[in-house]
Amino acid sequence: MSQGDEPSFETGVVKKFLYLNRKAPYGTVYALEVLEMVLISAAFEQDVHLAFVDDGVYQIRKGQDTKSVEMKSFLPTYRALEGYDIEKLYVEKESMEERGLTSGDFVVPVEVIDRAAMGSLIDSMDVVLGG
């Protein structure tokens, strides 16, 4: 039942995985449990991409303080992504601007791309996950 039971993390195949994040954090758990998928796919040495579209851009907004709602913050996990060589993070410009955010509002380095580029990114992937 532990992850030690996995037959092996090495498969020899490298696919382009995209985690397409479109939901706001905390109202639902998706933002948190997606991160667990992200970390495991890095352990499998896959080509991991994260995209923040629509309300997904709120997931990486600075200053989240969950103490008074008593929920687990996942910003520390985001900050740790670089340590796992997960560096392909894309924020959709239109989604960001519609929400009054700028590229300085995020806790991690991201590349801001427009909707057309986001569509092309999605189109070039092998596996698209997220929720």
Next chain:
Amino acid sequence: MSQGDEPSFETGVVKKFLYLNRKAPYGTVYALEVLEMVLISAAFEQDVHLAFVDDGVYQIRKGQDTKSVEMKSFLPTYRALEGYDIEKLYVEKESMEERGLTSGDFVVPVEVIDRAAMGSLIDSMDVVLGG
């Protein structure tokens, strides 16, 4: 654990209960499980109202045939409501028209009212449920 354990269905108090239905049927279970609440509140002899707003108007659309999705249809329950003296059913005109529906599309007799009247109806209730 059965409903026979209820202390009593008679409380002497009659409140205005509104079931505010705003979700489409089958994609989520709310339409089905709301009906169970409706029937029980009638058994408690409460003043029961049903409102169909936004995608809720789809719940009572004629012709639903769930055989090939293998889900339980709840149209028979709707047709049985009159037998429980539940006759205060309101459909919002704007919601109905936006979805290309007319008052002839419904499986049960309803009163079609406009959004302002729906707002007043909601405002006059003691308990608002639904999902």
Next chain:
Amino acid sequence: MKFGILVNEGPFNHQASDSAYKFTEAALAKGYGIYRVFFYYDGVNNANKLSEPPSDDRHIVRRWSELGKKYNLDLVVCVAAALRRGIKDELLAEGFRISGLGQLIEAGIQSDRLVMFGD
């Protein structure tokens, strides 16, 4: 002033149970009564005593049990919704009980306010 509380979603996937808990706690702290907390739809999953979240996260099920114990709350799980979803007596955490949907309607009648938390 007495409140009835309705929880429509299970733990973790939605914030509904968290919000309901914080609201109930705040109402009790202000000295108001809680007539009943009723768990419907996926909300019945809040009563599953096998729930074991990571140690650095809140324990939603146990928190309800403890609040229930402290204030002698009536935590009621809908029998029909629970049967569908596989929540039975042997899974119930401390302080929860299974009963009919009539208990919700009764809470609507007997409470001054019924407050619903869902998706």
Next chain:
Amino acid sequence: MKFGILVNEGPFNHQASDSAYKFTEAALAKGYGIYRVFFYYDGVNNANKLSEPPSDDRHIVRRWSELGKKYNLDLVVCVAAALRRGIKDELLAEGFRISGLGQLIEAGIQSDRLVMFGD
């Protein structure tokens, strides 16, 4: 051509598990392989053997078990998501097993297509 199937929601509240089941059944009927069905988030609740829907409704849990038996499917429940929500070995319906999230990523790698069903 092999498919991986991901189910993100529990039974009844959302149609996700129904759609995933019908898709899987249709793929098998066409002679395609199913590498694995993985249950994540509230999807882990699909494995609860105590589920007892009304007799006139479909039995979502049993249906997965039976399809699994017929086609020797690998029905995997995520251990971390299941622990949070109280789905443990003693609750598992026939044919389901609990394992790590790596099993999902592996399904993404080994399947020709990964199809996700959720809310």
Next chain:
Amino acid sequence: MLHTVNKSPFERNALDACLTHAKKGSAVLLFEDGVYAATKGTAPGNTVAGVAKDLKIFVLGPDLKARGYDESQVVAGVTVVDYGGFVDLVVEHGPVTAWL
């Protein structure tokens, strides 16, 4: 009547449904993902500020903070409350309609 909205105005129609049905003088509480509707520099924020003369609009502080916002980023005319304030609103404004 107290109306509650817990969904993001960008994702769902719950805020619109609430605002088009709530009667003048009613109270509206934005909480959970609904708090984004109270933030400056957004179209929903402008809408909310615009109706704040006819409706009493509140937003739940703990949910704002969880999402990285503080009071200074909330549009004019909206009052920030905590869970105790949420309870007070239910007491003062009568029955609750949750726009789920």
Next chain:
Amino acid sequence: MLHTVNKSPFERNALDACLTHAKKGSAVLLFEDGVYAATKGTAPGNTVAGVAKDLKIFVLGPDLKARGYDESQVVAGVTVVDYGGFVDLVVEHGPVTAWL
């Protein structure tokens, strides 16, 4: 790429998100509550009919029927498929993006 949409276009932004990202020539399957987007006499139906020259739009018949619609009530340019057809779409169009 096959895109899937399972949400009502009246309730959520999933259809819009899908249509503004899908590349020309891609396939889009509407299923579950997403099937309402294919119905005649509605604004989303008009939108879907309008993009059907650039995208291949499909709708799941069993979900239509469950909701009381038949093929004659589906806008022009949209093809009705069953679960087997859904499987074929996944086979033919490659990776799937589910706009949840």
